[in-house]
Amino acid sequence: MNLKKRNLARVGVLAGGVALSVLAATGAAQAYTNDGTSPASTGCANDGTTVASAPMKNAAGTMGTIELRYSLTCHTAWARLTLNYTQFACGNASAGYACATAVITRNNDGRQYTCTIHQGETQCYTPQVYDKGLTSFAQGGIDIVSGQIDTRTASY
Numbered sequence: 133m134n135l136k137k138r139n140l141a142r143v144g145v146l147a148g149g150v151a152l153s154v155l156a157a158t159g160a161a162q163a164y165t166n167d168g169t170s171p172a173s174t175g176c177a178n179d180g181t182t183v184a185s186a187p188m189k190n191a192a193g194t195m196g197t198i199e200l201r202y203s204l205t206c207h208t209a210w211a212r213l214t215l216n217y218t219q220f221a222c223g224n225a226s227a228g229y230a231c232a233t234a235v236i237t238r239n240n241d242g243r244q245y246t247c248t249i250h251q252g253e254t255q256c257y258t259p260q261v262y263d264k265g266l267t268s269f270a271q272g273g274i275d276i277v278s279g280q281i282d283t284r285t286a287s288y
Contacts, residue, residue, distance in 0.1 A: 164262045165262065166206055166207075166208045166260055166261075166262045167243060167261055167262055168245060168259045168260075168261075169208075169259060169260055170260070171201070171203065171208065171257065171259075171260045172257075174206065175205075175206075176205065176206035176208050176260060177203070178203075179204055179205050180201045180202065180203045181202060182199045182201055182212075183200050183201070183202045183209075183288040184199070184269070184270070184285035184286045184288050185197055185198065185199040185285060186272075186283045186285050187283070188213075188215075188272050188274055188281050188283050189281065189283075190276075190278060190279060190281050191278065192276070192278045194216065195215060195216055195274050195276065195281060196213060196214050196272070196274065197214050198211065198212075198213050198234060198270050198271065198284070199211065199270060199285070200268065200269060200270040200286075201257070201270075202263065202288060203260075206260070207262060207263055207264035208260040208262055208263055209236060209238075209260060209261055209263040209270075209288070210236050210245075210257055210259065210260040210270075211234040211235060211247070211270030211271070211272070212234065212255065212256070212257040212258075212270075213232060213233070213234035213249060213256055213257075215232060215249060218252055218254055219231060219232060219249045219250060219251050219253050220251065221251055222251055222275070223248075227251075229276070230273075231249055231250055231251070231275075232248070232273065232275070233246055233247065233248050233249070233256075233272070233273050234246065234247050234249075234257070234258055234271070234272050235258065235271045235272075235273075236258040236259075236260070236261055236268055236270055237270075237271065238263065238266055238268045239266065239268060239269065240266050240267075243261055245258040245260070245261065247259075258270075267287040267288060268287060268288065269284055269285050269286065269287045269288070271283070271284040
């Protein structure tokens, strides 16, 4: 009886090892390892392309562009917000305006990362989310005299 149990245990350990090997070989075991990392420092930005974009506009005109960027090599997505002007005073009570921000959101679990365009800057990009077989979208927000602009891209 003990011999049967020991052999069954060995079969279970062997099957578990095979399953882990398959997951590691397919990359499934490391699916979210790039979450929160910089597309520039990881090299993912090197082949990054804009897969969706939307103008940041209101009645006063277009103030910038929100982009959803994607790296085919890394299977990651991130948001990039570019203003058509240099960010003016923002981010504190005396400025009266919030700084422009971008957000990347992965649809399946709601994971989000943000970036902020500070005074004197024109662009920011968020940390990235792993996106292979999933979808994400980018969203931007600008606080200006004529009101708040909130825009999002399509999911990709």
